[in-house]
Amino acid sequence: MTKLRMFVAAVAAISLFGTAFAAGNGPSGVIHFRGKIVEGACSVARDGTAQATFSCLRAGVNHVRAVALSQGDVMHLPKDIATVQSLPVNHHPELQLLVVSYR
Numbered sequence: 001m002t003k004l005r006m007f008v009a010a011v012a013a014i015s016l017f018g019t020a021f022a023a024g025n026g027p028s029g030v031i032h033f034r035g036k037i038v039e040g041a042c043s044v045a046r047d048g049t050a051q052a053t054f055s056c057l058r059a060g061v062n063h064v065r066a067v068a069l070s071q072g073d074v075m076h077l078p079k080d081i082a083t084v085q086s087l088p089v090n091h092h093p094e095l096q097l098l099v100v101s102y103r
Contacts, residue, residue, distance in 0.1 A: 042082065042100065052098065056081050069096060 042056035053066045054077055063078040069086040076083055082102045089095040 041102070042077065044098070044100075052084075054082075054084070069098070071096065 039058060042054045045053045050069045051066055052069055056063045056077060058079060058081060065078050067075040067084055071086050071088055074083050074085045080103060082100050085099045087097040087099060089097055
């Protein structure tokens with residue numbers, strides 16, 4: 001009978017250790033979302049000149065803005081949706097890197 005009690009106690013201890021170990025593995029919980037999480041990105045059109053036209057749909061309204069692509073300057077899109085910056089590409093003066101940072 002003593003061996004049976006020790007066996008049951010050992011199994012109980014091992015099962016409790018496994019439960020405590022599993023509960024300690026990182027954060028857990030439930031997150032509830034309502035409404036939209038993300039709106040679509042702005043579309044960009046370039047007509048071959050040093051200018052780009054941005055079209056951004058926000059809250060059902062299309063906001064359009066043409067910006068001059070001066071290297072290094074930071075331009076703001078309407079409603080402070082994003083900022084736009086044109087950067088040079090190393091060793092390729094004919095190329096530009098257009099960085100759009102959304103808020």
